[in-house]
Amino acid sequence: DxxxxxxxxxxxxxxxxxxxxxxxxxxxxxxxxxxxxxLDQGLQFLIQYYNGExxxxxxxxxxxxxxxxxxxxxxxxxxxxxLGDSALYFCASSVGGGGxxxxxxxxxxxxxxxx
Amino acid sequence: DAKTTQPPSMDCAEGRAANLPCxxxxxxxxxxVYWYRQIHSQGPQYIIHGLKNNETNEMxxxxxxxxxKSSTLILPHATLRDTAVYYCxxxxxxxxxxxxxxxxxxxxxVTL
Numbered sequence: 001d002x003x004x005x006x007x008x009x010x011x012x013x014x015x016x017x018x019x020x021x022x023x024x025x026x027x028x029x030x031x032x033x034x035x036x037x038x039l040d041q042g043l044q045f046l047i048q049y050y051n052g053e054x055x056x057x058x059x060x061x062x063x064x065x066x067x068x069x070x071x072x073x074x075x076x077x078x079x080x081x082x083l084g085d086s087a088l089y090f091c092a093s094s095v096g097g098g099g100x101x102x103x104x105x106x107x108x109x110x111x112x113x114x115x
Numbered sequence: 116d117a118k119t120t121q122p123p124s125m126d127c128a129e130g131r132a133a134n135l136p137c138x139x140x141x142x143x144x145x146x147x148v149y150w151y152r153q154i155h156s157q158g159p160q161y162i163i164h165g166l167k168n169n170e171t172n173e174m175x176x177x178x179x180x181x182x183x184k185s186s187t188l189i190l191p192h193a194t195l196r197d198t199a200v201y202y203c204x205x206x207x208x209x210x211x212x213x214x215x216x217x218x219x220x221x222x223x224x225v226t227l
């Protein structure tokens with residue numbers, strides 16, 4: 001158990017819909033990262049937040065958005081869903097933000113299926 | 116961050132040492148070598164990391180060559196539960212965002 005909690009574990013929805021994935025980082029961790037893993041793309045970095053502020057952005061689509069709340073939990077919002085958005089979405093947390101040598105702790109992921 | 120090259124797959128007999136190589140010939144002086152693994156669609160799990168010196172923890176050993184252009188992750192006594200995809204990642208820790216960039220990794224199959 002990494003200490004990172006993601007909900008829901010599984011989600012099935014239709015094209016065009018909007019979903020929200022939630023992540024609770026490990027106690028004391030200030031950074032939250034979101035990754036997408038689809039069969040043909042591997043693990044792709046989406047976005048990082050550190051203590052409520054966006055720190056780095058990767059290959060995140062404009063239809064996707066994220067935020068980190070004062071209690072440090074984070075939400076990833078996916079809208080106008082397409083079939084290609086079907087994937088595992090992982091959240092990770094770490095103690096520090098930029099410049100840290102600490103490890104990232106990953107949750108068990110949220111599996112999104114778009115029909 | 117520097118690019119890494121790993122073999123796509125390897126086999127190892129249970130109880131034997133698994134030696135997973137990684138080439139990172141363009142590594143910079145401030146970049147660390149990290150190893151993570153992912154067991155069948157679970158979240159990636161940190162294994163070990165190092166800068167210059169060899170490192171060892173309860174899971175594995177990391178051997179980094181003197182020129183730092185390659186490294187080897189050693190699982191001393193592989194078990195069936197070590198079957199996973201192993202990712203070698205090179206990452207700088209210089210004040211920029213500390214994300215990890217995953218490549219395609221090495222799929223390690225441990226067999227009886």
